[in-house]
Amino acid sequence: MVFEQELDLLIRSSYPIIYVPTPEEERAEQLIADVADYGSPPRELHIWDFVNGFAGGVGRGNPFQALEEIEKAREDVPAIFVMRDFHRFLDDVQIARKVRNLARHLSSTRKTMIILAPSFRVPPDLAEEITVLDLNPPTYDEIDAELDAVLERVPVRLSHGGRDALVKACQGLMMSRIRLGLARAVASYGRLDERAIPLMLEEKKQRIRRTEVLEFWPATETVDDIGGLDILKLWLEQRAAAFTAEARDYGLPYPKGILLVGIQGTGKSLSAKATASLWQLPLLRLDVGRLMGGLVGESEAKTREMIRIAEAMAPCVLFIDELDKGFAGLGSSFVGDSGTSARVFATILTWMEEKQSPVFIAATANSVEALPPEVLRKGRFDEIFFIDLPSERERREIFEVHLGKVRPNRLREFDVDQLAFQSEGFNGAEIEQAIFEAMHFAFNERREFTTEDILRAMSAIVPLSKTAQERIVRLQEWAQSGRCRPASSDAAQSGLIGQLFGDAGLPR
C-alpha cells in the first residue's frame, strides 16, 4: 500500500499518534497535505515546529503548550497536527506523560497527531501509543514524473531504454537525493544522458554504505567456481530468468529464497554469492550483528530501514550469511536484550513470508540446532539445501576449479583422480588450502608444484571432518530427517541422506 492510503486508513481508524521517520520532511508534508485533502470534509492541517510554533506562534519554543493546543482544538473537526522534530522532546517526563494522556483523548476525536522526524526514536513506554508509518523511497512512477519535470528544463539525450535504466538506477533513493544526483549529472555533462546512470548508482552505493547494516557485495563468484553441488546449481540455473518481465507474463511467482545448511567450508557462502552473478542481480549483504545492539527501538528501526532499502533495490539478492550466529538461541538463552533480537527476527520472518517484491534471500547456516524452528517452516524459503562433505567426484571437480584458477594451462599435468581419491573427508576450503600449501613448498624451491606436493600438503592437514566428527554426524542426521534437500546427487545416493531418499536424489 502506498503511504497516502496507509496514512488515510490510520487516520480514519482513529490511530491517535503516528510517527513518520524520514529525512524527507518536505516530501512527507506534501503527501500529508494530500491526505488531509482526501477527507470529506477536508481535514485541517496544522504544522508545529520548535522555532515557529503553530501558525500564529502558539507553542513557539514550548512543546508542552503545543500539546495543550492540540488538546483544546475542536473534537468534531477533522484535523491533522504535524509536529516537526518532536522526537527530541519525548524523553522528557512531563512531555511523555502529556503525550500518553493526549493519545487517549485523541483516539475518541477526529484529531490526529503526526510526529515527523529524520530518525526513529521512541522511548519504550510510549511504544503502545505511537504507530510507526514509513515513508518509502519514491516509486518508479514518481521518479518517472520527476524526470519529466527535469526534462522540461534541461537538454536531454536519452533513449527509451536509457530512461528506464535511469529510473531504475534512482530507485531506492529518496527524492531529495535523486534531485541532487540529477542536478549533479546535468552540471557535469551539460545535459541529461546515459552518463547519469553510473552517477546515480554511485549515489546509491554511498547511501547503502551509510546504513551500516547493508553492504553492496561484489558478486565476483560464479557458478563455475563451484565444484559439485549439482542439484543446487541446477535449481539456481532453472531460475536464472525468473525475475524477468517474461517470467511475470508467464505467471511465475518470484523465487523467495534459499537456506543453505551444512558443514563448514563446503561452499555455502560461495554458492549464495554465486546466485547473484548467475542471475545478474545486485548482491546486498546483511550484517545481522550490526542489526542488533544500540538503543531500544533502534534495531527495529534499522530492520525496517534495511527491508525498505532491499525492496527499493529489488530485484536483488539479499545475502544473509551465518543466520544461525545472528539469531542463535532465540527464545531460550536470549536474556538481557529485552526481546530485541526476537522482535527483529519476527519482523524479518514476517517479511519473508509476505514480501511480494523480488528480493531473493540467500541465507547460510552451519547448524540448525541454534535456529528457531519457525525459520525452517514451509513458506519462508523455497528450499532448504543441505550441503554435505564433497563426494569423490565432487572433490575432483573442486580440484579442477582451483587448479584451473592458478594454473589454467597446466591443469592436465595434475592427477586429479588420485587427488580426489586421497582427499576423502576434505571439504572444499581444505582442498583449496592444500593447493596453496603445495604452491608454497614448490615456490620455496623455485619450481613448479606437482600432484605430489599437493598430496604431501594434504597429509599435513587434519580435516575438520575428523576433528568435528560428532557435530558433523549430528548435522547429517538432521539432514536425514527430510526437512531439507541434498545439494548434490552424490550425497543423495551414497551418504546418510541417500538412504532416505534413494537413488533419485530428488526428493519431493
Ligand SMILES: Nc1ncnc2c1ncn2[C@@H]1O[C@H](COP(=O)(O)OP(=O)(O)OP(=O)(O)O)[C@@H](O)[C@H]1O
Ligand atoms: N564446492 C566448492 N567448490 C569450489 N570451491 C569451494 C567449494 N567449497 C568450498 N570451496 C572453497 O572454500 C572457500 C570457503 O568456502 P565457503 O566460504 O563457501 O564455505 P562455507 O560453506 O560458507 O563455510 P563456513 O560454514 O565456514 O562459512 C571458498 O571460497 C572456495 O574457495
Ligand SMILES: [Mg+2]
Ligand atoms: Mg560461510
